[in-house]
Amino acid sequence: MKKFRTVLLVFAIILFCFVIQTSILPMVLTQDITPNLMIIVAAAYGFMFGDRKGMVIGMVCGLLCDIYFGPLIGFEAGVYAVIGYLSGKFQKILYVEDLAFPLSLIAVCDFVYGFLNFVFLFAMRNRLFLKNFLLQRLFPEMVYTLLAATLLYPLLRFLYNRFMHEKRRNALEQNSVMKNT
Secondary structure, eight states: OHHHHHHHHHHHHHHHHHHIIIIIHHHHSSSSOOOOHHHHHHHHHHHHHOHHHHHHHHHHHHHHHHHHTOSSTTHHHHHHHHHHHHHHTTTTTSOSSOSHHHHHHHHHHHHHHHHHHIIIIIGGGTOOOHHHHIIIIIHHHHHHHHHHHHHHHHHHHHHIIIIIOOOOOOHHHHHHHHHHO
């Protein structure tokens, strides 16, 4: 029952962030650049849940973006899945409660996402304007995403700790429970 509740809550968070990203943020911000909330969700929950679950969460985020934005189905899903998977590799090394590393991880993930978009969607079609793309599109989006992550990541971490985190017993409690049975 707890796993079903976790899946339902993560899917609701993904849908909520997707609706905010596609409907409200373009109206609020005056430029064509908006923060990428799907990157925040995929990287943050990949970091919190681990590599495999992060990959699945990233794929769901990417499929939503593919269906709504993408010129082809599967490209964004693959990129987001890789982002969720690679973010999940840091779960065992670093602590979730620290704010500096997850924010820098989200910034790096947004840069990788933007660069892969440039390479596969523009450079392959011989549109080689990397300097303009970096200065006018990629870096401003990365800054917006980082600012949105400072607000959204603590909320995602709170929801994870409150509703989704499986409390692990320490080794002494597990041994005593096993001996009693």
